[in-house]
Amino acid sequence: MTKNLRVKTSKFIDETYKISFKFNGITYYGYKGDTLASALLSNDIHLVGRSFKYHRPRGIMTAGSEEPNAIVQLHNNTPRTEPNVRATEIEIYEGLEASSQNCWPSVNFDIGGINNFLSPVLPAGFYYKTFMWPASFWEKYEYFIRKSAGLGKSPTEPDPDIYEHKYIHCDILIIGAGISGIIAAKTAAKNGYKTLLVDEKPYLGGSTIYQNSEHFKINNQISSSWLEKEINEIKKIENLEIKTRTSVAAYHGYNFLLARENMTDHMPLEQRNDKIRHRLLKIRAKKVITATGSLERPLIFNNNDRPGILLSSAIEKYANFYGVACGEKNILFTNNDSAYETAISLYKKGINIEAIIDNREDIDSKLIKETEKNNIKVYKGYTVVDTSGYKRINKVSIMQLSKDGQKAIGPKISISCDCLGISGGWTPAVHLFTQSGGKLKFRDEDQVFIPNIYPSDQISIGSCNGDFTLDEILSTVPKTLKEFLNLKKTDYEDLEIKSSFNKSKRNIWLLPSDKVIGKTKPFVDYQNDATAKDIKLALREGFRSIEHVKRYTTTGMGTDQGKLGNMHALGIISETAGSKMSELGTTTFRPPYTPLTFGTIVGRNVGEYFDIIRKTPIHEWHVANKAEFENVGQWKRAWYYPKNGENMHDAVQRESKAARDSAGILDASTLGKIDIQGTDASEFLNRVYTNAWSKLAIGKCRYGLMLNEDGMVYDDGVTTRLDENHYIMTTTTGGAATVLGKLEDYLQTEWPELDVYLTSVTDHYATVSVCGPNSKKIISQVIPDLDFSDENFPHMSFKNAKIDKIKCRVMRISFTGEHSYEINIQANYGKSVWEKCMEAGKEFNITPYGTETMHLLRAEKGFIIVGQDTDATMTPIDLQMDWIVSKKKYDFIGKRSLYRSDTIREDRKQLVGLLTENPEEVLEEGAQIVADIKKSPVEMLGHVTSSYYSPNLKKSIALGVVRGGKKMMGQKLIIPMENKQINVTVADPVFLDKENKRLNA
Amino acid sequence: MFIINCPYCGEREQSEFKAGGEAHIIRPKQPTELSDDEWAEYLFMRKNVKGIQFERWVHTHGCRKWFNIVRDTSNDAIEAVYKMGEKPPTK
Structure with a gap:
């Protein structure tokens, strides 16, 4: 039978409101206002979990967010399950189910407890030392180590809860609603500042609010009664917003802070539906007042970790607060x-x-x-x-x-x-202060780190600033506030304080035992089972930096981030190594202060809102016609259109053949389009492309290659001269935004004298591309008024036209090597033009094709795809595209780099065609290319960049980059695969119609 | 996250901007006259100081304008903001 250790009523607990909950499958009762920890303690339960490494029984140690031991799994095996929840923070609600972690089969009988008896052979760095050799065994060890690593179980089903992010701007943010925070909030708000007060707890008043001793009085009232009146007063102030259950997770530069507001974790599950669970507050404060209080330090002695040992x-x-006795x-x-x-x-x-x-x-x-x-x-x-x-x-x-x-x-x-x-004794909670970039100083008299240099407009007050006692707080806080807020007076000038606290303290980091240290277990980090012994061992093994000792011993690396024991770790290092605390410094406090759920971090950006999805104006047609889609950046592009249960290969073969035999149609709307205008537009193009543009006649199109200043290919596309001072540039789908950015950069910073204006018009136009020997017949039906003769409308030229009454631009350009046209029309007419082309092409078996077929067709023709056949190491010369690099132009972006000692090397990787010995064998993209398989080590000459089976050539074709490939024409190379070697011959990268007969047909 | 005072739009969150590296590196007017080493100096060499640094930034999700800032890399304090083409402040 369990005992009832509820002692006397507390006004913070509603004893008329009984709540039942389950812990490890057994039903217990508590009251409204209880945390899981207080409710368990009232039932005389201390044993809550097992420690990480030795599986030692562990109990509740604290009553706050610093708890290292009492962490539990909530609602195991449900979508709402959550590991590592601090029993000391979670408020109980009807139906709460919690279970112990890190134990099997149960917390009372845990097989892993054997580690406790093995502990003499499990010192710090045990895993590093043991699993080093033989190296080849690591994969076998890893399986078991991974299995035993980590605390708790993560959920396996989608999170049913809703999370959101919210921006808050305020004049003054006050973190912590203890006595200092309350005083600060009232002072700031009453002086007209828009003030926000947050506290991680569900109530206001910090530890003073349950302080009912005659020894601590303010104006002759017990400190808690005095504070209660203050709290009632601030609740009425209009320009003061108060948020409880709100934990500041991170304090960044420029007073930018992240806080988690917990909205529903204290409610029964059935009341949580359609409510927001956590809100991530992104707070920008003009001034920040940190009043985060202090954490009590444990003492480090032999076997200081047993259930029943608490702060x-x-x-x-x-x-005082829960009316619970922790023991008899x-x-x-x-x-x-x-x-x-x-x-x-x-x-x-x-x-x-x-x-x-x-x-x-x-x-x-x-x-x-x-x-x-x-x-x-x-x-x-x-x-x-x-x-x-x-x-x-x-x-x-x-x-x-x-x-x-x-x-x-x-x-x-x-x-x-x-x-x-x-x-x-007490450790100021300086975590947020140091996160903000603040520098600490060490106060020798009571061995604490306190804030010293503030990096932004902020101040720390109260016990987080090292003022621990009531009289210290009430004498320093009002003074500090007056200065910080530039006030003449506060409400707290002539308070009469009674505080009986004597500040003397005898600080001994590691208390001695009658046993030698090797036979003791003085725990410094409870959650990670790091003992004083481990820290001393690390020092003996040569570790000196506090950051190294931390990682070697795992001190301070648990979910509690060592809030209790870090100071002792420092103290023990300082004593053992003979270095001063002030010189050692602390380890870095990193956000978040207490763990955040992934849901909080992600907010609303889940599912279809995870990223922006861009669809072309013709998208619905592709969907209706059963296209498979691929993601190209944020775009959804039709990939292929399977018919009658075709697989991808069959669909692509059919589409590719149709495009060359008769007609194909492609939605090219995703290509980047930049409108370029201004009297210096031609000069500008001259500078950004490798080839010459000044002589391009109005109405003509030209393919251009853009380099980075280092000479490497960056983007490509066709640009059309619409008028004397007006061009439209197309870029790759993925490069649209970065190309515009780069061009703007040069215009604004290097060549501000040029009269050129750039506008992104990618989304303004839909682009329908019709190719194949019958393309002319189809397009001339769609646009009957236009003269499509080769004389009037040759390859690489453009015409303004109208479809019905709608203006459009028609370019005769080709990415397939076929005779082909691109119609650019206002986006909202895109789908209707597409449908018109489909209708007109019916008699020619016009076949819609997707990106996969587009890639195959261009590979047959040896056209590159920037980003697939190139990476950031390919020059136009490497691509065998010397013809596009102007010799006459004095300068263009990247020109000088084309004859650096490195770029003129002849053994650079160069683009070549590859033909397999067996024409049916298709290479894998990314496969390595070698010449001599017997040489050790095997020299990798390059890799395959594009590879397809060509239905038009009826053989396998591939492009690849090979070191010195240009001079290897006809040479045999080897592609070693897992179970075989494939013999290939280096070939011209243009496999089809080298004479461009089809283009001009 | 800083707040940057865009010379065209005013104070905005850092997330609206993109950094563009060290400022006042002028593209050589006659690159062909330069030796490999001189060109490499322009192309690759950038300062990375602890302290005052002159940087280019662009208001990507705003006016798309480039400008310069003077930033103390040790504490991210932005000492000055000035337009392209303007002389850097001396202090």
Whole structure:
């Protein structure tokens, strides 16, 4: 039977609202206001999970987002399942189902627990050291290592929830709604600033709000009552927005912050439908006030990780806020006054305290006196040297500390217990400050890093700035705010403060044991099972940089990012290596502060909204005619049109043959189109293309090749001179945006004197391309008024025309090597022109073809595709396209680079044709090309870039790049494949109609 | 993410812009006169300093205009923004 450890009503818990939930399959009850952790503790459950490496039983350690141990899987085997949820953060709701992670078959009996007994042979770097050899075995090891790596299970079904992103602009963002944050919010908002206050918790007031001790008073009121009034007041301020359950994940430069607003995680599942689960807030703040508070430090001693060991401040919160006792026999172990606050709280709630162990010897303060007055035994100058109890602590062993704090001396005393609270002082939560680029300084007196240099308009206040006590906060925060916000006065000038906290602290990073360190397990990083021993080992093995030690030992690399133990890791390194903390620095704090779900990061960009989809004006026709599509950049392009259950190969063979035998039709609307106008347009083209443009007559078209300044082919396409000072340039589909960008760059920065204007008109026109021996007959039916004779309308020329009353441009240009025409018409008439061509072509078996057939046809003709037959290392000379490079022009982009020592090398990779010995054998694109297979190592000469079976030539054809290929015409080469070698002969890349008879037919 | 004060549009998010590398590298007027080394100097060599750097940026998702900025690479502070063709600020 489980016990009920709910002690006294708390106003934060609604005891009239009972909630049932399941943990590891068993039903428990809690109340509205409980977290999973507080509800489990009230049922006397501490054991929640197993540790990562040794599978040691672990319990709840904290009461906040810093929790390293109590991480659970929610709603296992459902689409909403989520791993690594902190039990200390998740609010319970009716129907919540949580289960333990990293254990099998159960958290109570875990096979992996054997690792705990193997731990002497599992030191830091175990995996690196063990699985190094033999190297060939890695693949076998990897399977098992991967299986045991990672915490929790990721969902396997689509996420049913909705997420969104939202921009917020404010004058002042305040992070953290503890006492400092509340004071800042009221001060900022009352002075007219548009203010946003966020806190990760569901309530306001931080830890002060459940502070009900007579020892901490403001204006003679208990601090929590005083703060409650302040909170009620700020809720009424209009220009102050308050967001709870909102965790700031990242703090970037220029006061740009990302926060996750949690909207539904506290609701029963059935209430979440159609609601937004998480909202990623993208906040731009003029000024940022960080009031993120501080985290209590644990103490590092032997076996400091057992279930039942919690931070002392967590025990206090469970008692005061949730009305839950963490145990019936409590012991507190401390190096400072904080534990006495806990002791007094517990005493007032009637929770039994067995003893307090304080490692300070000569101490006295009001809090200690009060504690001792209540007959609580305080062991001064003692330390815990060991604990026992496998699934729950049942005993601590204590010894006296030597004067230097390095040794445990005297007789060992054992005290039985079921809960141990530990307090090692406080660490300012400077994570967000350092993320923003802030520089820390180390304060020696209490061994903390605090903000020093601010990189943007921001300030840290309260305990995240190292002001821990009530009197420090209330004396510094108003002053800081006055200066930061440029105010004459705040509401917090003459407060009367009572704070009984004595700041003395005896900081010992690693507490001694009576055993040698090798026989102890003092955990520094609980989640990753990194011990002080591991850190010392890393130092012995020569690691010095804190970043290296972190990666070698995995300290601070869990889902909690070492929020608790990182300072101790630094301290132990500093002591062992004899270097100063201030010089060591901290490891880098990276976003997010607490884990974000992928849904939050992605927001609405899922499914069909993942990326923009661009469709041509003729798209619906392709869909209706059962085209298969391929993605070309963001475009959907018809790939091929299978008929009667054809596969891709058969469809492409049929389409390719039809295009050359009679007529084919292609939707070429995706090609980039740039309208170029201005008195210097011709000069401009001269400078950006390799060939000459000044003499191109009006009404003529020309193919151009564009290079980068390094001489490498960048883009190609046909440009038409529409008028004296007016051209239309086409680019590759994928290159449209970058070509325009590059041309603009040159125009604006290198040649601002040129009178040229560029406009992207890609989306304004639809392009229908009709090719094949019957193309002229078809087009002349569609445009009966135009004279299609070769004299009037030769290859590489253009005409303005009208289809019905609609103006269009007709170019006689060809990418297939066939006689062909391209009609460019206003986009919204594209589909009707396409249909007209189909209708007119019926008698000629006009065949729509897709990109695959287009690629095949152009390969037969030896036309390149930039990006397929070229990469960023091919010059026009390498492509055997010397003819397009003007010798006469003084300059063009990339010209000088064409005769650099490297680009004139004769053994560069050059484009050639490849013919297989067996004409039926089709090469694989990307296959390597070699000359001598026996030479070791085999020398790779190049690779196949395009390869097809040509139905028109009835043989396999391929293009490839081969080192020194130009001089290898007729030479035999080898394509080694997995199970065979294919013999090929180097050939001319133009396989079909070298004389261009078909073009001019 | 910075905020860049586009000289034509005003303050905008960095995501609207694209960086274009080091500023004030002038394309040689007579490239054919240059040796390989001199051409390589123009083509490949760029500074990468910690501190004040002169950079080209373009307002891609805005006015599409190129301009220059002076940025401190150590803290991303933008010290000055000026149009193409204008003299860089001296300080």
